[in-house]
Amino acid sequence: MDRVAELEQRCADAWPALVDEPLGQWRMRAANGFTGRANSALTTGDPGLPVPDALRVVAGFARSHSIGPTAHVVVGSRSEQGVAAAGWRVDVDHPGGAESLVLTGSLRAFASPKAEDVDVSAVPVPGWWELTAQDNPTPAQRHVLGSGAVVGFGSVVREGVVVAAARGAVVCDVLHVARLAVRPEARRSGLARALMGGLASWGLERGAARCALQVAEHNTAALRLYASLGCTEHHRYRYWIPRDVQR
Structure with a gap:
């Protein structure tokens, strides 16, 4: 292969x-x-x-x-x-x-084991679904986002509200990151970068060495973030x- x-x-x-x-x-x-x-x-x-x-x-x-x-x-x-x-x-x-684009990068390049306020849990915290999918997720959404051998639900909670969230899944040596979202009022404050750092540390602890991200070519903000973390285009x-x- x-x-x-x-x-x-x-x-x-x-x-x-x-x-x-x-x-x-x-x-x-x-x-x-x-x-x-x-x-x-x-x-x-x-x-x-x-x-x-x-x-x-x-x-x-x-x-x-x-x-x-x-x-x-x-x-x-x-x-x-x-x-x-x-x-x-x-x-x-x-x-x-x-x-x-499918991007890859070394987790060690941006891992942050003490990323402020970042939690990666085995089950979604209240409010995670609302930010990444919808408040009342469908069975398909629960299956796609909630299934997998090693899945982590990353979140940042402030004053009881999930202000940033993402999903990580480890397959062999790859940490697949998806559904990264930050509430509009909390953007441009470093939360996405912190969340990626926390997920990277979580993935390293579970045997991953590199990340994979699938990003639409029009999502320029996400592409800029991942480039700043050292991720490069693998293929499209x-x-x-x-x-x-x-x-």
């Missing part, structure tokens, strides 16, 4: 869909529409079928789970060539953005859909 496929698999393991079925080395995922990653076919490796046939299976899987047929495709990969040749197109109207991926599908 090449290094890009390996990292994509780690990220997929860290973001568990409600349904995750193999198609050769591809993974068909569904989670009632919650996030593109959990509702698309990860197309790294060989599906064991000609790509057009594999995409027909992907479309059938999507229909059976009431989601739109979507392929998660690494930019510049052999799979991308095959998906394009099969007549699919980039989903330029995807709600989360058509293209995302895009969402592809059948040419005749309209959002």
Whole structure:
């Protein structure tokens, strides 16, 4: 397995869909529409079928789970060539953005074991869901964000209110970080950086050495933060859909 496929698999393991079925080395995922990653076919490796046939299976899987047929495709990969040749197109109207960067970095570069007010717990503190998803999360949200072998719910609480939150999940040597959010009134005060430092220390204690972050290319504020922590672009991926599908 090449290094890009390996990292994509780690990220997929860290973001568990409600349904995750193999198609050769591809993974068909569904989670009632919650996030593109959990509702698309990860197309790294060989599906064991000609790509057009594999995409027909992907479309059938999507229909059976009431989601739109979507392929998660690494930019510049052999799979991308095959998906394009099969007549699919980039989903330029995807709600989360058509293209995302996968960033990696050394946890030791920004770990902060005494990060002020940062707590990483095995269960979400009251208010964590409201900031990262919604106050009354759906079963799909609870599964995707709450499942995994080693999951930590990072938070900063001030005067009884969660003002910053994020999710960390350790898979092998990778700490996958997602859903980082800071309340508008608390932004530009270093909370996101502190939260990342606390999560990095938590991940190091559990065997991780590097972080992985999947960030939409339009999220410039997040990209600036992660660059300042020493994270660099590893690769990119895009969402592809059948040419005749309209959002």
